[in-house]
Amino acid sequence: MPTTAEQITMLDTVAKQRTAEAAGAAPVYAPYVPNVGDKTAPRDLQEAADYYLTPRGQHPNAPNKMLISSLSYMVSFTGFDQVDKLTQPLMIVAGSKAGSLWHSHELDAKAASNSKELFIIDGATHMDLYDGEGSITAMTKIVAVLPAHRLRFQSA
Structure with a gap:
């Protein structure tokens, strides 16, 4: 910043x-x-x-x-103006080596959701979550959590 x-x-x-x-x-x-x-x-x-x-x-x-x-x-611009009203289940995925990691911590601290998780992928950078190994780890975690919120992952 x-x-x-x-x-x-x-x-x-x-x-x-x-x-x-x-x-x-x-x-x-x-x-x-x-x-x-x-x-x-x-x-x-x-x-x-x-x-x-x-x-x-x-x-x-x-x-x-x-x-x-x-x-x-x-x-x-700030993406955090209204996060205190974010009450839906929330999963924040970030890499431990991402320069943007502070955004994830701030979102986690400010979001009003009672059902939230900050999932940090060790060794991953921001761009690793696009198409690197971190993206596989992230999607594996996300797909595993969806059923708890009555959401299902369906392939096309």
Whole structure:
């Protein structure tokens, strides 16, 4: 998560870009994940690039670019505004090495559900849960828990 100072810098950048666009300048785009092989990026972003920018997960409608002016939405977004109203059974699956693990802990702490479990897969990263070994462990756990909530897994 960006620091407050980094968020302010992003918002200043957005303000300048929006002012420029209002004066007729062209929109400016930036990649949302680094290039494949960029070792200067955090591990989670390197793995995201390996997924989203290669045949593993690449899609022609996802060209790895976003408007610079969209950064303000990222700064102001939180997925936790209403989780205190989340009362349904909840299983949160996360990797122990995921940079996003803190999100899972926060969701677990704030969700109102009386039936919740935080299932952490040892050694898994965030992207491992997409199509790596972690995804198999996650699905095995999820399918095993469904009957307890009167849900059934059916193959097509």
